[in-house]
Every structure is written in structure tokens, then in C-alpha cells.
Amino acid sequence: RFFQILKEYEGQDETVRNNMEAGMRQLFRNPYHKELSGIGKTDKKDVLTVEEAQRVIFFPRLTDMHRYVAAFSLDILTA
Numbered sequence: 526r527f528f529q530i531l532k533e534y535e536g537q538d539e540t541v542r543n544n545m546e547a548g549m550r551q552l553f554r555n556p557y558h559k560e561l562s563g564i565g566k567t568d569k570k571d572v573l574t575v576e577e578a579q580r581v582i583f584f585p586r587l588t589d590m591h592r593y594v595a596a597f598s599l600d601i602l603t604a
Contacts, residue, residue, distance in 0.1 A: 556582050564599075565591035 530549060534542040558578035562571065573581065581589045 552582065553579060561592055561596070564595040 531542070531546055534545050556575060556578035558573045558575050561578050561581060562573045580586075581592060585593070
């Protein structure tokens, strides 16, 4: 999936593509596994490993959608 996403940026400005690639690689290395752990359904407050968090972000399953709902529902501070 990673290379499929990068393929969509082919033909774009080289700086944009390089920054996108760097950002995706960083996200793969640090997929926010601590932040994703414990959010979602109350009966599914499990701790995710790095590998599980990578799957949730890059290859989500239908059973992972509760994490997306919870994450996008969080109140965040704005600048």
C-alpha cells in the first residue's frame, strides 16, 4: 500500500513527492501505536504493538473502524 500511495505522487513536484515519501516512512516507523492503544470501544481498550498499529493505519480492517471513529471524534486544541 505504501508504494501504491507514493505512485499516486509520480509526476508531481519532486520536493512534494520526497516530502510525502519521508512522511509516509516516518509514519510507518512510528505508527502512533501508543496513541491508538486504548481508544475506541470500551471493551477493546487493548494495547497495540507497532506492527498492529502499522496494519491499522496502512491496511485497516472493518474491525479497526472503531479506532478511527474514536480518533476523529477527539477534541483537539487548535492554534
